[in-house]
Amino acid sequence: xxxxxDKKDRTRTQLLEAGLDLIHKRGFEATTVxxxxxxVSVSPRTLLRYFPTKEDVIVSWVQDGxxxxxxxxxxxxxxxxxxxxxxxxxxxxxxxxxxxxxFFLTIETAIRSNRSISARKEQMIxxxxxxxxxxxxxxxxxxxxxxVVAYTVSGTVxxxxxxxxxxxxxxxxxxxxxxxxxxxxSIVHFEExxxx
Amino acid sequence: xxxxxDKKDRTRTQLLEAGLDLIHKRGFEATTVxxxxxxVSVSPRTLLRYFPTKEDVIVSWVQDGxxxxxxxxxxxxxxxxxxxxxxxxxxxxxxxxxxxxxFFLTIETAIRSNRSISARKEQMIxxxxxxxxxxxxxxxxxxxxxxVVAYTVSGTVxxxxxxxxxxxxxxxxxxxxxxxxxxxxSIVHFEExxxx
DNA sequence: ACCCTTTTGACACGCAATGCCATTTGTCGT
DNA sequence: ACGACAAATGGCATTGCGTGTCAAAAGGGT
Numbered sequence: 001x002x003x004x005x006d007k008k009d010r011t012r013t014q015l016l017e018a019g020l021d022l023i024h025k026r027g028f029e030a031t032t033v034x035x036x037x038x039x040v041s042v043s044p045r046t047l048l049r050y051f052p053t054k055e056d057v058i059v060s061w062v063q064d065g066x067x068x069x070x071x072x073x074x075x076x077x078x079x080x081x082x083x084x085x086x087x088x089x090x091x092x093x094x095x096x097x098x099x100x101x102x103f104f105l106t107i108e109t110a111i112r113s114n115r116s117i118s119a120r121k122e123q124m125i126x127x128x129x130x131x132x133x134x135x136x137x138x139x140x141x142x143x144x145x146x147x148v149v150a151y152t153v154s155g156t157v158x159x160x161x162x163x164x165x166x167x168x169x170x171x172x173x174x175x176x177x178x179x180x181x182x183x184x185x186s187i188v189h190f191e192e193x194x195x196x
Numbered sequence: 197x198x199x200x201x202d203k204k205d206r207t208r209t210q211l212l213e214a215g216l217d218l219i220h221k222r223g224f225e226a227t228t229v230x231x232x233x234x235x236v237s238v239s240p241r242t243l244l245r246y247f248p249t250k251e252d253v254i255v256s257w258v259q260d261g262x263x264x265x266x267x268x269x270x271x272x273x274x275x276x277x278x279x280x281x282x283x284x285x286x287x288x289x290x291x292x293x294x295x296x297x298x299f300f301l302t303i304e305t306a307i308r309s310n311r312s313i314s315a316r317k318e319q320m321i322x323x324x325x326x327x328x329x330x331x332x333x334x335x336x337x338x339x340x341x342x343x344v345v346a347y348t349v350s351g352t353v354x355x356x357x358x359x360x361x362x363x364x365x366x367x368x369x370x371x372x373x374x375x376x377x378x379x380x381x382s383i384v385h386f387e388e389x390x391x392x
Numbered sequence: 393a394c395c396c397t398t399t400t401g402a403c404a405c406g407c408a409a410t411g412c413c414a415t416t417t418g419t420c421g422t
Numbered sequence: 423a424c425g426a427c428a429a430a431t432g433g434c435a436t437t438g439c440g441t442g443t444c445a446a447a448a449g450g451g452t
Contacts, residue, residue: 147362
């Protein structure tokens with residue numbers, strides 16, 4: 001498949017960029033779906049076929065970060081113990097975003113500007129937490145963790161990520177994202193038998 | 197103020213209960229604002245004056261839990277070190293919900309049945325995380341924590357709460373909520389100098 | 393050039409949420 | 423007990439998101 005997929009990718013990217021741009025300038029509720037669609041010369045109906053809700057136009061950027069963690073984790077779990085692998089994956093994601101820090105800040109600002117966007121973001125993180133816990137607890141793994149343990153580990157690591165991003169955005173810490181993450185991670189420790 | 201406030205409280209409670217009931221039976225999107233309002237013989241307009249959004253009819257129940265944590269924390273912080281106080285507050289909230297476990301399960305099920313409700317819930321937890329972090333980092337406190345540390349502690353504790361509720365709802369653990377919480381809490385440890 | 397599949401646009405619709413104003417319902421002073 | 427005042431409610435109109443449906447357009451394979 002060539003031209004068709006290409007066009008779809010292009011439209012999607014255009015919508016994503018136009019959406020971020022408009023929402024960043026005018027604000028979230030001041031920007032209608034019709035506005036974003038018009039900016040890309042596409043019908044509103046089409047936009048909602050690419051993105052289930054208006055929030056997703058912004059929040060899709062978060063998906064990228066999640067993809068990094070997912071892939072990184074899958075790879076690392078082959079050789080590293082779960083906790084180490086997860087921490088490293090989260091750190092890797094933050095390293096990527098640190099490089100496009102200016103861009104990342106724009107997105108985070110847009111997200112924080114509106115309740116329904118941040119709600120959606122939080123919900124996605126919750127889903128990812130669940131997903132990662134399921135992986136760590138999977139019976140297919142060499143030593144599957146009990147559900148409570150798996151969820152605790154997963155949830156805690158994402159708490160570290162939140163803490164990192166929050167500190168970074170609030171500007172109370174002026175170092176790099178991975179550095180802040182290391183600081184946060186140095187505060188909490190897992191039971192040794194979890195780090196099998 | 198007597199009769200007026202009373203009536204308001206009653207209407208609010210009625211809406212809350214009718215809402216939970218209908219949504220539990222028919223599902224979230226199958227239940228309209230008009231339905232819930234009609235069940236209490238009130239105009240839809242009025243319902244939306246009591247609750248900003250339809251989600252809030254369900255999610256208000258979560259507020260109660262948050263109130264417990266808030267109050268408990270404020271009290272305990274007077275005498276206990278921050279981490280200990282926060283952990284105890286979270287545990288206290290879970291103990292309360294454990295007593296109305298049947299009811300609590302209904303609510304959690306309703307929340308999990310729909311994306312926009314769980315999104316709203318997650319966002320509220322995120323806000324509470326932020327709020328608690330602000331308290332722990334407040335310059336008014338005897339030994340205020342740095343922002344990263346405060347946020348990490350706060351976020352981690354709520355991760356434990358999530359893990360507890362998740363394990364409990366998924367039925368993989370058949371003990372009480374506080375017991376599960378203890379298990380989760382026993383897995384993570386904070387740096388000693390944080391537990392000042 | 394042809395047919396077949398996918399994508400898009402246009403229209404209609406339901407419902408949540410908000411603003412506005414008239415009406416009702418408590419509250420308080422006299 | 424009555425009337426003035428404030429608060430709560432209902433009804434109405436409006437906007438905007440999201441969905442279903444179908445016809446038109448664009449892409450791909452022969």
